[in-house]
Ligand SMILES: NC(=O)c1ccc[n+]([C@@H]2O[C@H](COP(=O)([O-])OP(=O)(O)OC[C@H]3O[C@@H](n4cnc5c(N)ncnc54)[C@H](O)[C@@H]3O)[C@@H](O)[C@H]2O)c1
């Protein structure tokens with residue numbers, strides 16, 4: 371079993387990664403249960419894994435009821451948040467009890483937020499079941515729901531007590547969802563780790579085709595990168611954690627435009643957003659055109675969208691920049707952008723004029739710019 375620690379003082383927690391871990395979860399959860407039940411919230415596509423988890427909990431003597439929600443981004447809503455909170459209250463959850471979020475990023479973000487506000491905060495454990503949630507969303511304590519105004523606009527920072535990652539659960543995940551999660555893997559290479567992007571170019575296709583070693587390596591490497599960044603800037607205040615938002619200002623605008631209906635899922639929007647961020651950087655003369663092209667080519671190779679057209683977004687620049695006005699990085703009317711001086715050289719640029727972004731997107735709408 372590999373363990374990575376998120377070092378946050380009294381909020382520190384371990385991330386355990388191992389093939390077959392789900393079936394052994396009961397033993398690892400026993401110290402947190404302390405004789406109390408562990409309610410589970412999951413979605414309807416994960417019921418096989420729910421059965422494995424509940425069997426493991428029962429074997430360890432831990433009682434567990436489950437709430438099964440409809441799958442998909444639309445569940446990150448006020449209505450589902452109310453449902454989860456009411457269900458936890460009906461189950462008599464106490465502040466020191468642990469709720470288990472079993473599922474992808476939607477379940478993790480929703481349940482984490484419910485746990486942040488029920489009785490002003492109860493504990494929770496992340497058991498991520500998608501590649502995206504295993505490499506990104508289960509770690510770091512960002513929890514949220516969406517509103518019609520945009521992504522993750524209502525939420526809280528609330529760290530889990532433990533993250534249990536079983537790479538074998540990915541065997542039941544669709545190819546589309548695997549590829550979407552892979553976009554966030556590639557992100558770590560592009561932020562500050564060019565050697566890892568090289569690794570992605572060499573091993574990404576095998577990872578997506580089912581190579582267990584490649585998956586395990588990518589998960590451990592990604593989680594270690596995220597743990598390091600979160601430990602340096604838990605609440606996204608000093609510019610370090612904002613690096614994890616590479617591709618997300620563009621990507622969240624694309625998701626809002628698509629309407630959270632499953633036509634464009636988060637990881638796909640992030641891939642398109644990263645490709646746009648690199649081409650925007652190239653258009654400003656910051657990033658070599660050849661490196662921006664390498665990024666777009668890698669996403670295309672693994673079946674991910676590399677821009678507006680590939681993402682199926684026909685909106686103009688003004689509309690997309692309108693969505694960006696809700697970005698949580700906005701400060702004093704200015705929106706900082708994650709741009710790149712090259713692969714592994716992402717930085718936060720506070721001097722971007724949104725009219726320039728608008729013109730760039732209008733040009734991209736017709737045809738992707740060089741890079
Ligand atoms: N909190 C963070 O730091 C953070 C980071 C990245 C993304 N996110 C959020 O995460 C969400 C996306 O997460 P996601 O990509 O995991 O989406 P998701 O939770 O919607 O899961 C994708 C799909 O896979 C299904 N599924 C889950 N596990 C499965 C399995 N093992 N086998 C078969 N099907 C399975 C789900 O039911 C769903 O239909 C977005 O809302 C995004 O904003 C949050």
Ligand SMILES: O=C(O)C(=O)C[C@@H](O)[C@H](O)[C@H](O)COP(=O)(O)O
Nearest residue numbers: 506510512521522611614615618698
């Ligand atoms: O953990 C972070 O910090 C991230 O930015 C990770 C992102 O992949 C994730 O999509 C996050 O939810 C985006 O954060 P937001 O603050 O822009 O909603």
Ligand SMILES: [Zn+2]
Nearest residue numbers: 554618636640
């Ligand atoms: Zn993301």
